[in-house]
Amino acid sequence: MATHEPKDAPATDPDHVQETLCIGKFNILLSGAFATITFTHARPKPGALVDHGITDYESVVRARIVTTAENMLAMRDLLIRIYNDKPQGSVGPSTTGGILN
Structure with a gap:
């Protein structure tokens, strides 16, 4: 039976x-x-907003992700690769992963 390393595991949702x-x-x-x-x-x-019709903004925490320092380095490398491959000002979707090999 074949086994996968965590970095090789297929992505599911x-x-x-x-x-x-x-x-x-x-x-x-x-x-x-x-x-x-x-x-x-x-x-x-x-x-x-509701009581006075005033738009007084606040920054609300919507997500908090804990990951490894290694994955942060992988994310940095991925972002550099994505933005260096695109013309300045252009952002497009990426299908590459962010786990270090």
Whole structure:
């Protein structure tokens, strides 16, 4: 029977994980062998919007991902590769993975 290393495992999505809109500020916290990436999305505060019609924005945490420092380096390399292969100002989809080999 064939066995796969984690880096060779086929990608599946049995839980149908939804995309989450995160076009606000973000942060990366490195702590030892792990990194935590926190993504936000700017939204109007509901009280001010509903009660007074005022759009007073706040950055709401929408996703927090913990991964290895190795995967962060792989993500950096992937982003460099993606953006170096495209004309400046052009961003397109990528189907490459981000795990270090």
